[in-house]
Amino acid sequence: MKIHHVTDLSNVAVVDILKNGLSGCTDESSIKNYHPDFSNDPANLFYILNDPNGRYQNGDYLVLEEDGIYICSTGWNEYEYDRSIALVMTRTYINPKYRNRYYLGTLLLPEILSAVNGNYQKIWMTCNQHNKSIVKWFERNAAGKKTNLFAKWPAIYENFKPIGMHTIYFTEQYIMEWSPDE
């Protein structure tokens, strides 16, 4: 497996892998954010990557692939409306065939945290109502309850604590803040 880093569309080979992978996104609630057919939509990942002022110009978008097959991808960026904040795990998608293997938590998120830790006052993971089950996992974890009914999530997630909702990019989002143990 290989991790690629992109901030624009110039790496054609990786962008092709990304497009092929995200063409599999059919969920109505997220298709506009991910599917390459919606690249004219300002919220779409490919629009953002194509924008010379796009958020990943102050960040990075990581693509994990194996033998040219898309596995998963996610990014981080400096929040342009508050530059003390780094937003992590943005525009995250996982090829359904590779879910439940925790590649995000074991391979991509550690790289992201290495890039942002120490450079920002706050490191935030956000999600909206659609992904509220993620928030509930973090709430359970923060309450000291077991969260491994199915399988144990990578320990890296245990250092993200839910801190409520904030306005991010003009929408109310649930925030999990990186709070590593001292």
Place this chain on the structure above:
Amino acid sequence: MNNQEKLDFIKTTIDSRFGIRGDVSPESNLIELGLDSLDIVELQIYYEEQFSCELPDPENPILTIRDLMDIM
């Protein structure tokens, strides 16, 4: 809740919340049905909210519908 009621609850829930239908039996593997780790979290939380209870920690990871029924 007897076993049939548990199975009916699970089948109804994964149909309504995840759109998973078809041949769902106690021996069905959760991943093969199309559920992922987040779906299981959502399923667990939904059950606990519906019945005002907390599912116990299983000795082994939940892999099948029957594993889920056993801790309900």
